[in-house]
Amino acid sequence: MNNFENETYDEYLRNLFNTYPNIFLALIVTSLVGLFLYNFIENYNNLNNLNLECKLYKDSITEMVFELEKKNKIIKTLKERNNIIYESICDYLTAKKTHNYNLRDRKYRSYKE
Numbered sequence: 001m002n003n004f005e006n007e008t009y010d011e012y013l014r015n016l017f018n019t020y021p022n023i024f025l026a027l028i029v030t031s032l033v034g035l036f037l038y039n040f041i042e043n044y045n046n047l048n049n050l051n052l053e054c055k056l057y058k059d060s061i062t063e064m065v066f067e068l069e070k071k072n073k074i075i076k077t078l079k080e081r082n083n084i085i086y087e088s089i090c091d092y093l094t095a096k097k098t099h100n101y102n103l104r105d106r107k108y109r110s111y112k113e
Contacts, residue, residue: 017024
């Protein structure tokens with residue numbers, strides 16, 4: 001190595017690798033293992049983030065479905081009440097025209113029960 005000035009960089013690296021082959025092999029293996037571990041950890045973190053997002057979306061969708069079911073029950077109840085009121089008004093008007101109040105009272109009592 002006393003003629004370092006005359007040696008090219010490629011020759012220097014070749015001589016260095018020939019002198020210490022195990023060190024370079026250990027560096028290469030260590031860097032490959034490090035890259036593998038880094039990618040593994042990144043993928044694991046991404047999966048955890050996706051699982052958390054999926055859980056949040058699932059919870060929000062479940063909550064929205066629950067709210068929709070609640071509103072649907074309210075709408076159904078209101079429709080039923082609306083139909084009862086409409087039929088009662090129709091019966092009242094029919095009874096008023098025909099002067100048959102017993103019919104109206106009988107139907108009204110059945111709705112009330």
